Amino acid sequence: MRTAIAINPRHAAHDEPRHVEQAARLHAITAALNASGLRASLLEIPARPATEDQLLAVHSPSMIELVRWSANRPHSWIDHDTYTTSASWDAALMAAGTAVAVVEAVVGGSARNGFALVRPPGHHATPTESMGFCLFNNVAVAARYAIDHLSIGRVAIVDFDVHHGNGTQDIFYTDDRVFFCSTHASPLYPGTGAERDIGSGKGHGTTLNLPLPHGVGDAGFARLFDDVVIPAIRRYRPDLILVSAGYDGHWADPLGPLTLSVAGYAALTRRLMEAAEEVCRGRMVLVLEGGYHLRALAASAMACLEVLTNKNSIVVDPLGPAGESEPDVSALIARMRQNHPLLAG
Numbered sequence: 001m002r003t004a005i006a007i008n009p010r011h012a013a014h015d016e017p018r019h020v021e022q023a024a025r026l027h028a029i030t031a032a033l034n035a036s037g038l039r040a041s042l043l044e045i046p047a048r049p050a051t052e053d054q055l056l057a058v059h060s061p062s063m064i065e066l067v068r069w070s071a072n073r074p075h076s077w078i079d080h081d082t083y084t085t086s087a088s089w090d091a092a093l094m095a096a097g098t099a100v101a102v103v104e105a106v107v108g109g110s111a112r113n114g115f116a117l118v119r120p121p122g123h124h125a126t127p128t129e130s131m132g133f134c135l136f137n138n139v140a141v142a143a144r145y146a147i148d149h150l151s152i153g154r155v156a157i158v159d160f161d162v163h164h165g166n167g168t169q170d171i172f173y174t175d176d177r178v179f180f181c182s183t184h185a186s187p188l189y190p191g192t193g194a195e196r197d198i199g200s201g202k203g204h205g206t207t208l209n210l211p212l213p214h215g216v217g218d219a220g221f222a223r224l225f226d227d228v229v230i231p232a233i234r235r236y237r238p239d240l241i242l243v244s245a246g247y248d249g250h251w252a253d254p255l256g257p258l259t260l261s262v263a264g265y266a267a268l269t270r271r272l273m274e275a276a277e278e279v280c281r282g283r284m285v286l287v288l289e290g291g292y293h294l295r296a297l298a299a300s301a302m303a304c305l306e307v308l309t310n311k312n313s314i315v316v317d318p319l320g321p322a323g324e325s326e327p328d329v330s331a332l333i334a335r336m337r338q339n340h341p342l343l344a345g
């Protein structure tokens with residue numbers, strides 16, 4: 001079975017060239033994809049807009065209305081760093097719906113795994129607020145759709161964007177059908193994602209946050225995934241793994257203080273893919289989030305896509321290695337293994 005991709009065809013007019021979250025990001029990935037020769041081997045899924053019911057399953061009516069209203073204007077700002085244009089409503093509906101479409105293809109068995117190449121990004125969008133460049137929470141809409149309509153019992157969402165996926169955490173904080181696991185630099189926007197935040201009520205123990213000191217890169221991430229993230233996924237036993245695939249943890253990224261390389265991202269995806277093969281018949285979908293250095297973004301997304309197609313090619317970072325020593329994550333790993341309900345005992 002092939003790897004599915006879908007590209008949001010309406011993203012380009014949601015653009016602000018002075019803003020880092022701009023149309024050139026997805027253009028860079030599609031250009032790299034076209035140049036790679038990989039595209040012919042992929043199953044290309046038609047993009048489609050989310051329905052309002054799909055949005056309402058995770059967002060409030062007033063938040064959805066605000067995005068619709070903002071997009072009636074040529075240019076406006078929902079908060080100081082989240083813009084809309086007259087095309088943003090269509091772009092945001094299409095981003096969320098395209099994530100749903102790829103998940104449907106993978107769960108339905110027509111693709112082995114997949115990557116939704118979408119923007120605007122989604123993981124900061126909360127139940128009631130668009131924020132942090134994000135209008136609707138694409139990965140959350142897709143997860144909820146899988147549970148409500150595709151007979152999926154449990155979903156693990158792994159978020160390796162450099163920023164904490166506060167919106168995704170909020171949406172599923174009390175829901176034991178979704179395990180949300182985030183690695184993120186700390187301190188950094190939006191300031192959430194503390195170790196002690198592990199979910200509440202029925203969702204107690206189904207949130208796992210790994211706030212990382214600035215400078216953590218490939219070696220630290222490999223240990224965090226081997227010792228915390230993958231064991232937690234094994235323990236949770238999801239029926240589907242979704243990945244909030246943000247590439248602003250790359251060492252060259254202008255927003256992110258971590259030091260992952262392109263090869264590091266490929267290695268994380270390989271680990272997640274192996275876990276998916278072990279626990280959920282390989283069902284895994286990446287959904288694009290951040291990443292603001294265009295070459296690093298395109299190379300990292302392409303490396304992950306190659307891993308999904310099972311090409312075990314040696315990945316070399318075209319920008320070079322990070323070249324810094326990393327802070328030690330041993331104490332964080334030890335605390336997680338001792339304290340987190342999914343790992344302790």
Ligand SMILES: [Zn+2]
Binds near residue numbers: 163248289291
């Ligand atoms: Zn980010």
